[in-house]
Amino acid sequence: MMVAGKRRYRVDLSSLQAVCETNFFRLYQLMPDLAVQDERQILLSATDETEQRLVMRVIERCRYTTTLTLQHERRHDWFAPPSMEVRMYHDARMAEVVAAYNRRRFQGVYPYPNEQMLQPDEKFQLNSFLGEWLGYCQRHGQSAQPVLINR
Numbered sequence: 001m002m003v004a005g006k007r008r009y010r011v012d013l014s015s016l017q018a019v020c021e022t023n024f025f026r027l028y029q030l031m032p033d034l035a036v037q038d039e040r041q042i043l044l045s046a047t048d049e050t051e052q053r054l055v056m057r058v059i060e061r062c063r064y065t066t067t068l069t070l071q072h073e074r075r076h077d078w079f080a081p082p083s084m085e086v087r088m089y090h091d092a093r094m095a096e097v098v099a100a101y102n103r104r105r106f107q108g109v110y111p112y113p114n115e116q117m118l119q120p121d122e123k124f125q126l127n128s129f130l131g132e133w134l135g136y137c138q139r140h141g142q143s144a145q146p147v148l149i150n151r
Contacts, residue, residue: 011123011124012124016108016124019124020095020127023127023131023134024089024093024094026138027056027068027086027088029138030134030138030141034066038058039056040055040056041054041056042054042137042141043141043142043143044136044140044141050074051074052073054071054073054133055071056070065087065088065089068086069085069086070130070133071083072133082133084099085100085104086130097130100126106123107122108123
């Protein structure tokens, strides 16, 4: 039964695709030698007490896809930092979150409330968070390794 005035969430596919396309290009800008390099570290903070970095690791390369893990690492972790698995689709030029917080394969819409406490638009929110995280790394990060650009 729906409450009067409350509309059920519907996937805005064009917005989700736009977020995934932007994330694809952000990942390539942060790791331009993705085809040959297995890991890239982006330094976010360099003080001894709060050293933070984004570690991107390729865990699978296929003809049309590459799967990476993204892990935010800190020198002193009092709680589990963000981490996720992202699949890049090279033919579609899109990247989407395929795993986060010990969950895999997110649905486009979840009923609400639900036992897992997922939001109705959980998939969109995860991919938007990935975009914000990558954007932050682009603006404030420094590569911990030299960038090798294949031409």
